[in-house]
Amino acid sequence: MATYTPEEIAQRFSELHPPFDPQAALVEANRCLYCFDAPCTAACPTHIDVPRFIKKIASVNLLGSAQTILDANILGASCARVCPVDVLCEGACVLHRYNKQPIEIGKLQRHAMDHFYSNGARPRFAVASNKSKKVACIGAGPASLACAAELRKQGYGATIFESRPLAGGLNTYGVAEYKLRPSDSLREVELVKSMGVDFQFGVTVGRDISLEDLEREYAAVFIAVGLAPPEPLNLSGENLDGVVDALRFIADYKTAQTIPVGQRVAVIGGGNTAIDAANAAKRLGAAEVYLIYRRGEREMPAFLFEYENSKLEGVQFRLQTQPLAIHPDGSGTRRVGALECLRVELGPQDASGRRRPEAVQGSNFLLACDMVILATGQSRFLDFLGRCRGLEMRDGNVVVDPETGRTTNPRYYAGGDCVNGGREVVDAVAEGKRAGQAIAKWLEAQHG
Ligand SMILES: Cc1cc2nc3c(=O)[nH]c(=O)nc-3n(C[C@H](O)[C@H](O)[C@H](O)COP(=O)(O)OP(=O)(O)OC[C@H]3O[C@@H](n4cnc5c(N)ncnc54)[C@H](O)[C@@H]3O)c2cc1C
Structure with missing residues (x-):
């Protein structure tokens, strides 16, 4: 059995899709037809305004382009690298109809986002004045990061509780290294942190802190615990070394x-x-x-x-x-x-x-x-979810209102893999954003 140092791992995991150089990005951006109905935008679960960010690349306004992406998707950098674009935005590109190569939207998005992160990562969000109410988010994966960022944009406090020592969920710990390195995931976490989101690491909700404690301290709870480790296959020899x-x-x-x-x-x-x-x-x-x-x-x-x-x-x-x-x-x-x-x-x-x-x-x-x-599929955190009072479950997934992400307990919202059963990063981001917006609206209606 060989072992590898982090340096050797970095060498072996050269990127699957290397980035554009500036000239190639310009040429590709200028191929875009800027369709008025933008099927690419409709196909993106977070509805990034694709023609708009590509137009800004074509006019060499890369920070403006990144801002357009971030307005819709706070994890625009990781989504640019990990999204299955063939079945999402690029799959919907009208150029297919003309038997032409679709616009390489993922690589263009990465071009803008890489520029943003290598130039200080300072977004221009209109953050509302701070409001007194706070929301607890359980799990620091893409869904919670998106929810917490949205709540901060609307002026509400957000605390993310995470069992592991690092944030990012599967973006940090699961997605293949040749698509997304942990350092790429963690710079997005830093961006969310810079918006005023509080992180509590090494805290497993339900064990280190109770749901009742969260309910006492926070106006609402967002559940985004993802999926649990796989069940054993029950093969003989499954406990052998190796x-x-x-x-x-x-x-x-x-x-x-x-x-x-x-x-x-x-x-x-x-x-x-x-x-x-x-x-x-x-x-x-x-x-x-x-x-x-x-x-x-x-x-x-x-x-x-x-x-x-x-x-x-x-x-x-x-x-x-x-x-x-x-x-x-x-x-x-x-x-x-x-x-x-x-x-x-x-x-x-x-x-x-x-x-x-x-x-x-x-x-x-x-x-x-x-x-x-x-690698036979993840299971569910049924024990933990069963302890969240009043939560309806279906086929192991948390049932939510599709417009708001609200569960059958009015103070609990949920999103990401624990709701959709395990899809893509961009779905988790879309569901986190949806819940963040809905929680803010609900708190506004209740408390002003
Ligand atoms: C191996 C693998 C590769 C993938 N590759 C891709 C890809 O290439 N492209 C793509 O788009 N998608 C990919 N996905 C799917 C994508 O990673 C997930 O859909 C996405 O991460 C879901 O986000 P989430 O926030 O719902 O959950 P997660 O990312 O799983 O985050 C949940 C977090 O909650 C924490 N947590 C759980 N329970 C508790 C608790 N009680 N208290 C505190 N914290 C808790 C966990 O530690 C974790 O950090 C992949 C998934 C896997 C498994």
Whole structure:
């Protein structure tokens, strides 16, 4: 098992989409048609005024461009890097209709935001006079950052409580390093801090501070706890050394000093997290990385462009393959030696609308590996959410009013992955902003 220093990790994780140089940005901005109905803006969950910020790049007003982005999306820099633009703004670009390449909106947004952050990061927000009421936000991920920033813009106090030592949620600890480095995420946290948001780190609400205490001190509570670690797969051998959960693996290589990586790594799962973990293992030097997924290419929950990119990274896909057990290496230690798998064929559709995997009897085989990464989907913080009084839940997600993000307890609002079940950063930002605006309106109506 090799280990890597932060410097080596930085070297190995060169960016997936390198930035524009100023000339290329100018040329690309001038290709924009500035459509009057801006389908790109409609496709963005935070509704950034895309033609307006691109027009400002074309007239070399980069700070003005960044301000336009920040007015709609306080995490405009990370969204520029991590958004699945093919299925959002760029997917909606009218140039597709003319068989032309869509405008590279994500890279242009990054161009403006990088300029903003390398020039002092001073936004021009009209912050209203300070009001006495304060709001507690639980979790310091994208949803809470957006909610708290919105509340500050409207003059209300906001305190964010976070279990971990750093803010940013999955932007800091989860999104692949070649898209977003922790330092990129943390400079956005600094921006939110500079707006007067208070942060309490290492505080798990429900354990270190009770919900009743928050209710006593704060006028409203915004719940944005994201999703919980995955449930165990219940495979035999899951407790062997060398078996890790994908989120722990990604968080460790992004923020810890060193990270052990095997030479032959098997990743179990078919979503974007499995792909991120597999690519990371490859970039960290594993000779062979296999992604084991029990259904086929069409059924994979990962985005198609992530799947295609992962093949280019050198990950080998073992589709229609079901993991059965993890075996030790036979040396008398507790180290992983192989993953036992079974081939499957796809039968009729199941309740999820996907073809059901059916075992091919006698097709068992052993895949030699010294590390197994489990990436089979996150679970929910049901215990914690169950303790928030009066909260209606559906399929493990918090039920909210779609206009305001208000829960069935009138003092509680919610947003992000714990409401939408796990989508994208930009959805969490949009839902945090929506709740921040609605809470401010509600407090205004109540207290003036
Ligand atoms: C591996 C991975 C890769 C991803 N890649 C992308 C990508 O490329 N592009 C993209 O757009 N999206 C991506 N996503 C999705 C995106 O990261 C999430 O949708 C987004 O971060 C959700 O934001 P959130 O604020 O709801 O939750 P989170 O970002 O999960 O933040 C929740 C925070 O709450 C804290 N918390 C939880 N419980 C408590 C408590 N009781 N008290 C205090 N704090 C608490 C947690 O520590 C955490 O910091 C990825 C997700 C994963 C798992």
